Amino acid sequence: MQHPSDDELVDLVMETGEHQDALLHVRECAECSDALTQLRRALDAASAGAPVLEQPGEHVWQGILDDIDRADDDAVGSDTDPDDGVTDDRRPFRVVSETPGSGSGSGSGSGSAKRGVGRRRTFLAVAAALVIGAGIGRFTASPTNDPPTTATVLAKTSLTTLGDAPKPLGQAELMRSGSATKVQIAMNSLPSNGEIVEAWLINKDGQRMISIGFMHGAKPQQFVIDPRLVQKGYVIVDLSREPLDGNPKHSGDSIVRGTLPV
Known part of the structure; x- marks a missing residue:
């Protein structure tokens, strides 16, 4: 055949x-x-x-x-x-x-x-x-030989509860990765009490603050920020419980807080 x-x-x-x-x-x-x-x-x-x-x-x-x-x-x-x-x-x-x-x-x-x-x-x-x-x-193009971007820690602070007997529950780090400035937050535990947990940067004057995102559990989480915030004094890291009431302002119910030494 x-x-x-x-x-x-x-x-x-x-x-x-x-x-x-x-x-x-x-x-x-x-x-x-x-x-x-x-x-x-x-x-x-x-x-x-x-x-x-x-x-x-x-x-x-x-x-x-x-x-x-x-x-x-x-x-x-x-x-x-x-x-x-x-x-x-x-x-x-x-x-x-x-x-x-x-x-x-x-x-x-x-x-x-x-x-x-x-x-x-x-x-x-x-x-x-x-x-x-x-x-x-x-x-199947050959990968580049550029080294991976490494993060440089610029400052770190312990995140502790507020009150007369502060208790450390986590840590916040200010870092630079490539051209990005980030705040990394890692918690040992996150007592949210069933509420949403929002991350904030509070100014040293204690009057101004800005939200940088929401926490999803206690694992390390990074938030990209504008470095000018740090230059303007937004160096206090705060986590708060927030109800689903549509109000974008801080609830006043802070879980932990810490000040970055910069």
Whole structure:
């Protein structure tokens, strides 16, 4: 039995249930088995979703078409590759495919039809290779050797309860990570009493304050701030319980507080 055609291999990949005789051949033919494996890999890559790629210039596609035309002209003149002596009918992927019943005596019409089929198939193959190849190249590009951004701690303070017997419950750190200034808050426990816990920076004058976000549990949490806040004296870190009353002001029910030494 001769090697299966491109269409038969595609049907096998798509598992249409057709061409069972071709399947038996592929199981015994290493060349066709390898071709089927490549087709399956291409299908898997395509189904995974292609990335958004830049549109190639018109000259790129024109160059591809010119190369295809030259290859088709050579293929129409001869169905045999002089380099290896193997006919195109025996290749799993070929530029020119003879349809059943057509032969060398079919005249110029047959040659034109073969050229059209070859051009279409080769164009699709090249286009698919460009898309999949570009996608793989985009995702497997070598990572940069830039060192990871490290955080520098500028100041830290213990967060303690208010009152006559203050109890430490956590810690706040002022840090710089790259170009970002952050306040990191970590709590040993967070007695929220079922309320929302809001984080604040209070000015040293004790009159002005600004919310920097909400706590979600006791684990370390970072809040990006404008460094000018610290320069203007917003250095007191405060956590408060806030009811869901729609009032954006501080409730006055502070859990802990600490002053950054800057």
